[in-house]
Amino acid sequence: MNQILSKKVLIIGAGPVGLTLAIELTRFGVPVQIIDKAPERTDKSKALVVWSRTLELLDRQPGGSAPFIDAGFKANALSFLSGDKLIGRVTMDAVATPYPFALMLPQADTERILEERLASLGVTVQRSTEAVSLSLRDDGADVVLRLPDGHEENASADWVMGCDGAHSLVRHTVGATFDGSTMESDWILADVHVRGYPVPDTEATVYWHEDGAFVIFPISPGRYRLLADMPPSGDAHPPTPTLEQLQTLIDRRGPQGMTAFDPIWLTGFRINGRKVTQYRWGRAFLCGDAAHVHSPAGGQGMNTGMQDAFNLAWKLALFMQGRAAEALIDSFSPERSYVGDQVLKNAERLTLVGTTRNPVARTVRDVVGHLMLGLAPVQNLLADTMTEVTIGYPESPLNAGSASGLDGPEPGQRILDDQLFGAGSEPRFALLASGTPALDLIDRYADVLEAELRTPPDPEGVWLIRPDGYVAAVARLSDLSAIKNALTLLTP
Template sequence: MAEDGVLICGAGPVGLTLAIELRRFGVPVRIIDKAAARTDRSKAVVIWCRSLELFARAGLADSLVAAGNKVPHGSILDGAETIAQLDFAELETLYPFALVIPQTETERILEEHLVTLGVSVERQTEMTAFTTSDTGVSATLRAADGAERQVAAASLVGCDGAHSTVRHALGFNFEGSTQMSDWLLADLMLAGPIGEDRILIYWHADGILAIFPMGAGRFRIVADLGPAQQEGPRADPTLAEVVALVAERGPQGITGSNPIWLTCFRINERKVEHYGQGRVFLAGDAAHVHSPAGGQGMNTGMQDAFNLAWKLALVHAGGAGPKLLDSYSIERSAVGDLVLSNATRLTDMALLRNPLAQAVRNSVVHFVLGLSQVRRKAERQLGELDITYAKSPLSVSVVPPPDDLPDAGERLPVPVAGLGARALFTVLGNAGEPAALAAEYPHLVDADTGDDPPGEGLWIVRPDGYVGLVAAPGDLPSAQDYLEAVGRGRRLVEW
């Protein structure tokens, strides 16, 4: 890798996503991992709609979908009684489902794709330390035999998980706590009267039991086992214990076999305040960990990577000043805060033990999710379709958008051919603005993606599909001002 490239520490799902994005944008990449091989533990099993939309730009969504189970429905139940239903099938996206897929498969597909882009993960390579200067980063890498070497890069991204070396070296606090309750995780084959097109969440009086169908008879089970009775981790459950728990809290007449992974875990809820410092950035579990409720952790980390990649690429290509990179932490830390608070809320609801509180919870959720607008909001939130960067310095509304059309910071809901193929902005306007701005700002505006706007107006859309600018039709000065600001690193608004 050239010294002007990006060093990625950690080849989990987040590091692999970042490497793919940077490579397809033409940025030199080195990706290292201290482990000898990919993990065989499938912690995350759901990829949500928005992540798939973003993977589609890299041509990867179809391979992921082909390897997973498309689950369009979800139910919250109390025994045989349905408390609420979720239906992802009507979400306005090309991927209206939860894709249930083992993390091992996700990582396999990502790593194999990365190889086709000319990059292999350097395994058994641990980063032990780094120093930074005005011009770059120098990292110490240790091989399996203990030999150390120095490598240089323009930037370093710590995608090295919850125990991040990069975060420790930055001296960042990982604020939060570990919940003292035990959870069970089981990957196994189930047989009996259970479908594969629905995520089942049982709110049993003794605790929650969630069942995710991975396809071909394989299921993921997560259940809360109540307050921890001991300091250290609880012993792994047996297959018989898992099957008994399913019978007690969930569907009847189910048999289990072929356990792939049976374990217990505790929930950590922690997050850094800033996602980077100078030329060093954090993404994924290195920056935030939380309850698996809602299945957002890996997705949030991957979307950190999607957000950071185009900014690093634009700066690397000289199209934008380094100030653009400040927006990464601002945007993603705000999303991280929201994801953490939502996951905590869902977990707290699931952990209620008082029978009266449980009855109130069930009635309220039944009523509230019975309202179609609230239900749709919950479905969009789970699918991560409602993430917005409205408060970002990169989001500028000169005029309010016409009804139902996206405002600055929001995701453009309609696919635009070629958008995000390069780390360049797309201009949508029908008064000749796309061609005019592409000619004036070739390092910032993609000449091949200009298209009709979704309505009356002028939009500048970022490579990750979020709207940067909304202006009146033909308002070239506002568009020029926006692009000048991004290009020169001038502040768009104070931050």
């Protein structure tokens, strides 16, 4: 049962990441206060895709992934073209997930559904409330808040969550460096209505043109997002395109006969690839854009941030409730930093491949791309990576050991199962096993384990599954030491 906690978590920032964290902590019985300096939620479409792995994790929340799916639009394929030549096509049909598609959902809607869910759990975002300064103590933090009427108030919290975006106050306060670079070129983003898109509107297309990349994502029938890289303008802010400039770009780089009209959002942006190396600073944590920003190639930014929140919430809840050792919350930083590094690397690679203007490099890219994307394993790997089902924690300090020769996932890997791990009001580990030795473990570690055994992928083996659906340890029924080690590591 959840214990009543008097200790409080202050979440600074109610973007998609702060909202996800607030929902997760609240459903586990941790009291949260969530503030945002903005008077209202964003009305911008910004991040457009909710990927399969994020939907799987949302399924554990009250209300599940259904409201997101109902509000969104399913896209299921991505084609790469160079001129008129089809380089390759990747579909998501074969991805091993209940959600083999890209859910196109403007960020404003994602945030709306998350905020409504949080409100249904009894927590309201305090808007027009800004954290103006922060100082950390060994056992908490003192914060100065600027309230809606403009006056400042001192507040304190036991834990502070920096979900405050790319210009994070929390990151600056703890002194974390945000290493990386800003790409030279300017980008344009246009959410528009379109006539004459030559492929089904459930498919996205990347055009590799000699002038640069041109990308078309469906948002909903008749509505699309167009992205293109442009030569550097040298302006402090990348220029906002006009509809006429956009049409010229379509005619030059995109499909012939396609017309854009009724723009919803036109803007310019620059791509930053930056990341901190450490996500935990004593009583403060960094999540989402506060910890990592990257190219929109692959559409991973918001999803990676929301998954930071999913990773942290159950660990902090177990630790705050005195049911787990500090090693559990310490694992947040190495696990998510590892994922952040990979996302950054992949996004940078995809961006460089798509934007090269060097004729020799372009020819090599087109030939190699055509060869590689013709191979089913390469297509599958790309689809699995985009949908984030391959995300795992192979180097996690929580991985306590494995056993060879068993048929099933390894420590750090996601387990695909239609039984939801970690759903409900308590974070608990699950044991997949048959047989009495495993039942003894349930008695001994009743604080963190589910009361019932679940069916293992191999009857000879025992799997310890984390509340977020990743394997912590694997053992043979005849020798449970790896499972015991994992549970010992967890014990306070």
